[in-house]
């Protein structure tokens with residue numbers, strides 16, 4: 001993996017948040033490391049009065065204690081908003097078959113609506129928590145947790161987020177947790193992605209950033225080329241999630257310039 005100057009990277013993120021989000025921010029706090037790291041960096045940049053944390057469980061007591069550990073150790077204002085009644089109302093009103101992934105996407109999009117309701121009414125910015133590993137593999141809900149105004153971690157791989165989390169004092173318990181989207185019981189990122197973040201990041205770095213041929217990556221990492229192809233498939237299949245909606249262009253149809 002690339003070797004980053006972490007102290008300089010932390011300073012750069014803090015500066016970025018200061019520049020982009022001076023009115024204050026709203027962040028969804030799950031109890032996981034990405035949102036914890038984002039919140040810690042936001043407090044460094046803006047001070048605790050300008051950071052509002054929203055804890056939005058669907059399942060009973062879902063990681064609420066870990067999320068509170070984050071907000072209370074930072075001393076930021078927070079609200080707990082249970083989204084079960086909202087998500088269930090969607091499900092009951094739709095009269096379509098929703099498998100667990102589709103229902104999970106409704107949870108992620110419901111959280112997005114709640115974050116923007118607060119940003120709108122308080123004149124604040126929504127800080128997203130996506131990292132580069134998720135972004136490149138499409139491991140997020142389009143317009144759900146993938147939607148935000150600024151995403152300070154989006155150019156950092158998950159393994160780099162862990163390094164930064166440790167350095168800025170995110171509680172060890174949170175750093176050591178298995179990453180999960182928490183959309184259904186027993187879900188883990190690495191289980192659903194079919195690869196560990198450690199190997200995923202090693203492959204993504206070579207495939208996307210260094211544009212190395214697949215066989216060379218497999219040789220260098222001593223893995224079957226199928227592992228690299230698996231990651232390539234995730235990247236290619238999620239291209240649509242990394243851009244705004246497209247339409248046909250009409251430049252060649254202009255009759256009078």
Ligand SMILES: Nc1ncnc2c1ncn2[C@@H]1O[C@H](COP(=O)(O)OP(=O)(O)OC[C@H]2O[C@@H]([n+]3cccc(C(=O)O)c3)[C@H](O)[C@@H]2O)[C@@H](O)[C@H]1O
Pocket residue numbers: 101104105108134138139140141142144145180181182183189192240
């Ligand atoms: N070629 C194409 N061009 C343009 N749009 C295309 C498309 N193919 C699908 N689409 C659209 O994209 C939709 C599918 O994308 P999407 O709705 O996101 O749904 P999808 O990618 O199927 O599911 C989201 C994935 O992200 C994971 N997730 C979600 C939330 C949080 C986290 C986390 O880590 O915390 C992880 C979740 O577990 C699941 O694996 C399709 O229904 C369609 O509307």
Ligand SMILES: Nc1ncnc2c1ncn2[C@@H]1O[C@H](COP(=O)(O)OP(=O)(O)OP(=O)(O)O)[C@@H](O)[C@H]1O
Pocket residue numbers: 027028029030031032033034035036054055056057058062111129134145178179180181182189
């Ligand atoms: N229960 C929740 N309450 C508030 N926000 C949530 C909740 N679940 C998910 N989110 C939001 O969705 C984001 C995406 O979830 P994701 O699981 O990728 O990140 P994380 O939980 O912070 O870290 P990890 O990936 O290690 O679990 C979270 O960072 C958070 O902003």
Ligand SMILES: [Mg+2]
Pocket residue numbers: 030032033179180181182
């Ligand atoms: Mg999580």
